[in-house]
Amino acid sequence: MIILRGLREDRDRKQSDIANLIGTTQQQYSKYETGESELPIRALVILTDYYNVSADYILGRTACKEGIAVLNQPILDGSTAGALLSSVLSLSAGGRRAILEYVYLQRLKEKYGEEK
Template identity: 70%
Template structure:
């Protein structure tokens, strides 16, 4: 699952800890860790929140494109 590395890379690029992102998503650090490791699927609502937070498309996070830019039509 390519997106798992993207989640980690985006977080680390902003020098954030898993606990910081967990707070953003209103979840716990252990639960967020499960998303990054693939133990749990990332809910769509969290995907949308993370895409907005990082300023990238959901497709970028999911590995469907390598273009980080968010294209709004």
């Protein structure tokens, strides 16, 4: 699991540091990183919280790193990022395209300021 190694190295941690965090040996953790052994769910949960990424990211199922904390992040009026994402995904392709265009235009407006 090259992803585990990258996450660990990005934090400048040793295998033994992460092994201690998840309650195993450095040798066993090394097997998780190389894919020689499967990562237990308990360890996966600890690592998702530690690195603040999703389990799917660690498992290589998505390139999206954002974990549950991002999805639960409030946006406005009690709405969360996860609820917004679900709403956008429920739209037609045309509706999703319109949302993306609006976000692009809003970014430009905020970057360059509104014309007077």
